Amino acid sequence: MNGTTGVEIISPNNILANAMLRAVDMVRPRLQAMGPDRVAFCVGTQINGAPHLGTSLVQTAAFLLAKATKRTFNVDAVVRFGALDNAPYDVALDPETHHAYQQTYFHALGADGVEALISKYYRAMFDSLADATGVDYEIETYSAQQTDPAFRHEFLATLGRLEQIxxxxxxxxxxxxxxxxxxxxxxxxxxxxxxRLLRTGSGGADFSCVCSDHGKYEIAVTADNASYLDLATLYRNLVKERLAMRDPVTLSVMVKGGDWAFGCQLVDEAFAQLPGLAPPPRVFTPMVLTDTGAKLSKSLIREGRLPAPPGSAAWMLDVTDWSGDTDSYVDTMVDLVGRMLADPKHFYRSYTTQEIDRIMSARPAANAAPRAREMNLFRRYFELVASGRKTIEVRVQYPNLRKLAAGDRIRFVCGRDEALTTVKRVSRYTSFEEMLDAEGPANVNPDSPREQQLANIRRIYGPEKEALGVLAIEIELERPTTD
Ligand SMILES: [Zn+2]
Known part of the structure; x- marks a missing residue:
């Protein structure tokens, strides 16, 4: 057929895809059962150097799944990024026993060093993904999470069944x-x-350990004390997932690379040995494979044990090698993962580097939509924007809005309706009152008196949000669109 592009993905049917119409329907059963206020798509990444394509693919999928969840199920959705700073920074062998000893990134670099790594490799990309999808995100390090008394309590509660799990x-x-x-x-x-676990009870647990340099030592772990609790991957996921499933307000959905489908069998087995909780819903994202069918591995190629596979580019192994800026990288990822998510047959499968290269090369540049931040609006405000009657949009200054400037585009979204606007001006104020006095209440909302507007805005943004600073964004409607 003339006019079709070469981007078309061909995927066979499979059992999972055959059971659903949309990839995001994976979330629906638990949404129906639980009726949460919001959904958090949780994605964990080891903080151990530059991310590769597989990492970006999982993270982009989390943002796009959150966006699809908002639209499909009309429920709030966010992305939670778990920065695993307990990844090994250095490993050494004990000269006598040949047991391996390791030091985490957190212990080697400290909280500030870890924060610098997160900023260097992830924050710009997440800000850009948040802009492109209209989905907010939160970052938490593993080191911060393990200090949470609820997390530590959840861990301590598993020790009574240690023999089983x-x-x-x-x-x-x-x-x-x-x-x-x-x-x-x-x-x-x-x-x-x-x-060794020496004793465990309601107050906590005592362990004995051996350091290759400092000999035998004992550690007490309680819900509130400061001893560092470094759980290996499967145990950490068991505790994290059990804690998440106790939240009656937020449904946590784990977004994981496809190779985790095998590992989660063991996590589920451990779940079954503990009382009372079912595992959370999990979405496994497409794996990136070499031509041999093995997962694309940066370290094996760098060590020379595998050649770089056909269709692979340097940036696929180290995304900092991408030739464009962060926005162009994120736009490319959003396009790629968006095509995968468009059909469950395309999402619940794997891709070789060669096939990914083909899809990306065939992407028609002319079709690329102008980059626009997405912002969600309640229906009554959306109608005012889409009709051109509302020319000032008000936000608080979240970190991902700090670069917002005249000339940027904003796509306002309400359900399936969209309105594309251009930013004419951004003004910053210290309070909503100051903003309304300067901008004029009729420009913010022509149908509502000043005091009413103030009450409505303060219902959306509490005092701690207002303290971030208030943005008045002057917008001009480009064209109302509906899909
Ligand atoms: Zn020591």
Whole structure:
């Protein structure tokens, strides 16, 4: 057919895709059962150097799934980014026992060093993804999460069944990788061969461990104390997912790379050994494969153990090699993952680097829509914008709005309706009163008196949000669109 582009993806049917019309329908059963106020799409990434294509794909999928959830199910949705700063920074072998010891990124770099890494590799990309999708995000490090008394309590509650869960968490030997760093040096035994649970009770638990430099030490873990609790991957996911499922207001959906589908079998096995909670819904995203069918691995290629596969580009292994700016990278990712999400057959499968290269190269540049931030509006405000009667949009100064400037485009969204606008001016105020006095209430909302507007805005934004600063965004309607 003339006029069609070469971007078309061909995917066979599969059992999961055959059962649903939209990829995001994976979320629907639990939404129906629970009726939450909002949905948090949770994505965890090891903070250990530059991200690769697989990382970006999972993160982009989380934002696009959140956007699709808002539209499809009319419920608020956010992205929660878990920055896993307990990734090993350095590993050393004990000269006598040959047990591996490791130091986490957190212990090697400190909280400030980890924050610098997050800023360097992720914050600009997340700001851009938030703009492009209209989805807000939160970042939490593992080190911050493990200080949360609720997280620690959830961990302590599993210890009463340690005898049962240690087999699913470590099926080959039953020795769970529970790392409690040495108080002297911050290193811990990677596979916890000599870590023992001494006693556990309602107040907490005591462990004994061995440091290769400082010998035997004991660690107490309570809900409130400061001992660092480094749980290996499967155990961490068990505790994190169980804690998430206790929240009656927010439904957590875990977004994970496709290789996790195998690993989650063991997490589910551990869930089944503990009382009372079902695992959260999980969405597994497409894996990026080499031509051999193996997952694209930066380290194997860098070590020379595998050649770079056909169709792979340097940026696929290290996204900082992308030749354009962050927005152009995010736009490309949003287009790519958007095409995958368009049909469950295209989403619940894997892609070779060659096929991804083909899809991206075939993307018609002329069709690329102008970049616009998405902002969601309640229906009554959306109608005012779409009719051109509302020319001042009010927001508080969230971090991802700090670069908003004249000439930018904003696509206002309400359900399936959209209105594309151009920013004419951005003015900053210290309070809503100051903003209304300067801008004129009729420009913010021609149908509502000043005092009423003030009350409505303060219902949306509490005092702590107002304290971030108030933005008046003058907009001009480009063309009302509806899809
Ligand atoms: Zn030590």
């Amino acid at each position: 240690r087999w699913p968490l470590a099926p080959s030997h039953g020795q769970v990788h529970l790392r409690l760093p040495c108080p002297e040096c911050g290193w811990s035994e990677k596979r916890a061969e000599r870590t």
